[in-house]
Amino acid sequence: MVEREDIVEVDEALISQCILEESLEFLRDIITTDLVIVGAGPSGLTASIYASRAGLKTVLIERRLSFGGGGMGGGAMHLPTLVIEEPATEILDDIGCRYKRRGGEGVATVDSSELMIRLANAAIDAGVRFLHGVTVDDIVFREDGPRVAGVAIEWTASQMPRCTPIPCS
Numbered sequence: 831m832v833e834r835e836d837i838v839e840v841d842e843a844l845i846s847q848c849i850l851e852e853s854l855e856f857l858r859d860i861i862t863t864d865l866v867i868v869g870a871g872p873s874g875l876t877a878s879i880y881a882s883r884a885g886l887k888t889v890l891i892e893r894r895l896s897f898g899g900g901g902m903g904g905g906a907m908h909l910p911t912l913v914i915e916e917p918a919t920e921i922l923d924d925i926g927c928r929y930k931r932r933g934g935e936g937v938a939t940v941d942s943s944e945l946m947i948r949l950a951n952a953a954i955d956a957g958v959r960f961l962h963g964v965t966v967d968d969i970v971f972r973e974d975g976p977r978v979a980g981v982a983i984e985w986t987a988s989q990m991p992r993c994t995p996i997p998c999s
């Protein structure tokens with residue numbers, strides 16, 4: 831059992847320093863990448879798993895502070911079950927997500943939270959780097975090719991309505 835005196839006192843400045851140093855290292859590392867995926871919904875998470883496993887350095891950018899997109903919580907019905915059609919159960923088997931077959935061949939049901947967490951977990955295991963709370967605003971387009979060479983991003987928080995300054999008299 832942990833005793834009160836076992837808890838190490840940590841200086842708050844050191845905590846901030848650790849966060850800043852680690853985050854800066856992370857951001858520096860993802861400035862150049864092979865693939866950017868926009869959105870941590872089920873599609874983006876699934877694509878990121880297989881791209882990263884195939885050897886591509888993959889960065890997934892999500893504007894919210896969560897995984898699962900519109901599928902989290904079960905969609906518009908707000909019931910915690912998602913329906914998966916064959917052959918997508920192969921992906922469920924691959925990521926270790928439990929499901930039930932319902933209504934005959936070709937349809938399975940899955941718990942929405944479990945699916946999103948398992949997808950996110952598999953993506954992390956595959957080496958995908960996540961950037962949450964960041965919105966992709968635009969793409970960097972190059973005429974040679976032509977090709978998409980990157981994305982323009984903005985912290986989602988900075989897109990929120992700014993307070994209009996009230997002039998003081």
Ligand SMILES: Cc1cc2nc3c(=O)[nH]c(=O)nc-3n(C[C@H](O)[C@H](O)[C@H](O)COP(=O)(O)OP(=O)(O)OC[C@H]3O[C@@H](n4cnc5c(N)ncnc54)[C@H](O)[C@@H]3O)c2cc1C
Nearest residue numbers: 869871872873892893899900901905906907912913965966
């Ligand atoms: C109204 C409605 C009801 C539904 N109800 C059900 C249901 O009850 N059961 C069921 O099984 N399925 C339901 N679905 C289907 C299910 O929600 C979708 O199939 C699934 O969520 C699609 O996954 P996705 O990853 O393609 O997109 P989404 O789940 O929409 O994920 C897209 C992600 O991208 C992020 N994103 C978008 N633009 C940007 C940007 N510019 N920068 C950064 N991030 C960005 C979003 O925040 C989001 O997290 C419903 C769909 C709709 C539209």
